[in-house]
Amino acid sequence: MAMPAQAAALAETGAPGNMGDVRRSNLALVMGRIARQPAGVHLTRAHVAATTGLTKASVSSLVVALLDAGLVRETGLNPQGERGRPGVGLELNPARAVMGMEINVDYIAAGVTDLSGTLLLREVRERDNRDSEPGPVVAALAALAASLCVEATGRGIQIVGGGLAVPGLVDPARSMVLAAPNLGWEGVPLDLAALLPGSPLGVALFNEANAAALAEIARRPAGDADFLFVSGEVGVGGGLVIGAELFTGPAGHAGEVGHVVVDPGGTRCSCGGTGCLETVAGQDAIFAAAGMAGLPVTRSAALAALLSALDSGDPGARAAVDRAGRALGVALASTARVVNVGSVVLGGHFAVLDQWLRAPLLASLEKYAPGKFTPGQLTVTAVGDPGALLGAAGSVVRSLVEAPHLLQA
CATH class of the missing domain: 1.10.10.10 (Winged helix-like DNA-binding domain superfamily/Winged helix DNA-binding domain)
Known part of the structure; x- marks a missing residue:
């Protein structure tokens, strides 16, 4: 009929x-x-x-x-x-995989995960991306991704798609970075197809802190379904998780804790505001306050030097981290008054500096939001440095699980 x-x-x-x-x-x-x-x-x-x-x-x-x-x-x-x-x-099928990628201010990174989320390959290359044109940065990341694709192919693994995390506000539908002040990008379209040419699913775009928060969700203790992830890099990002789901707000930009004002009389921020958290607690701000500004060293070397100074009791380093911890407490106390999150997860350099940052942070939280957080509600990342690329990759896998027909012939 x-x-x-x-x-x-x-x-x-x-x-x-x-x-x-x-x-x-x-x-x-x-x-x-x-x-x-x-x-x-x-x-x-x-x-x-x-x-x-x-x-x-x-x-x-x-x-x-x-x-x-x-x-x-x-x-x-x-x-x-x-x-x-x-x-x-x-x-x-362990022979199918996705690639998570990250562009940050001072490095690019890529990693391959299987469909169950296990990280199979990862490489990080330090690279100064401040005020760089997007084209060369994307080209450098594409070369890194291509090298991992070759290695994956040698293992009999096909990469079917990927996700890219960027430290800024993004519009995934248009493959555009709306604002990434620390990169110097505003209204910048990215050629995502160049990152994994020929992949069936292409490449999706994510905010870096949101992607890292997604990676944390599956690794949090049972019952910890509401938390704020705070990412410490050159800037400071945040990812808000409510009911084990990432909450990004109507325009997708919720959780920007790095631009909560903690010092109204402070310095100018890269976002154009004044006294934002990242002007006190971002990497550059901490290095400058510790007397390490302008040193011709890589990010990893600078962090190692800061840790060494903290270990030796250097007063400048201790004062810089104390100041960052207090400011972070102010920002988290303010955020907690608006969004009733149950815990805070520290990532990036906040996790690395936890040993020295925790005491001033907890004291600040108790001063500005008494009784809101116990020490046990302040934890460090369960994922570590690969969080952003793991979250970007994991989100692509989740989309594939929800729409497997996309890979049907």
């Missing part, structure tokens, strides 16, 4: 409720069920059918589609929990 004209039109436009939508929804349901399994646990088709409510015939058809797309693979017979003949186990 011929399909009615209206139904045919709806099918062609992908309107809600057509058979294509139902199949895509069920494909995502099956993919998500397989993806949520802990390492070493392999569901069979019968397990998937029983836990999703789909028929065994539907699950078998959907699994074939996922196998053909290379997203899952069979692992052999799995006798656990089934009567009669054991079924064949299923798992995410």
Whole structure:
């Protein structure tokens, strides 16, 4: 029987409720069920059918589609929990991966993760990107990504897409950096296709602190679903997590704790304001206050020198970190009054300096927001330095799990 004209039109436009939508929804349901399994646990088709409510015939058809797309693979017979003949186990295909990338003020980085989020490869290259044209920076990152692609290919791994984290306000839909003051970029479109040419999913754009916060979500203790992630780099970024979901606000720019004013009579910030947190607690501000400004050293060497000075009890270094801790406390106290987060996670140099930063930070929090945070609610990152690229990569994987049809032939 011929399909009615209206139904045919709806099918062609992908309107809600057509058979294509139902199949895509069920494909995502099956993919998500397989993806949520802990390492070493392999569901069979019968397990998937029983836990999703789909028929065994539907699950078998959907699994074939996922196998053909290379997203899952069979692992052999799995006798656990089934009567009669054991079924064949299923798992995410370790031969498919995504790439997380990061552009920051003084380095670029890239890393390859499998679909379960395990970091397989990573490389960081120090590079001064201040006031650089975007083209050469993207080209340098593309070269780094290409080298990791070659290494991944040598291991039999195909990279299907990626995510890029940048320290600034971004518009992912237009692949544009709206404002990244410490890079000197404003209203800058990025050629994301150049980073992973030919990849099926392309490259998605993220704010650096938001991406790092996403990486923290899966690694927080059970029940810790509300937290503010604070990223300490040359600038200071923030990612706000509520109910285990990243909250970015209507325009996607919520959580910018680095530009909370902590010193109204202070110095000019790169954002154009005055007295922002990053003018006191950003890397450059701490190095300057510790008497290390202008030294011709790399970021890692500068941090190492600061740590050495702190270890030796250098008064200038201690005073600089104390001042940063107090200012961070003011910003967090103000933020906590507006958004009722349950805890704070410190990343970047705040995590590195935790041993010296914690006491002035806690004292400041107690002064300006008494009883709001206990010492146990102030923790350091569980992910570490790769947080931004892991979060960017993980978000791409999550999108793929929710829409596996994107990789179907």
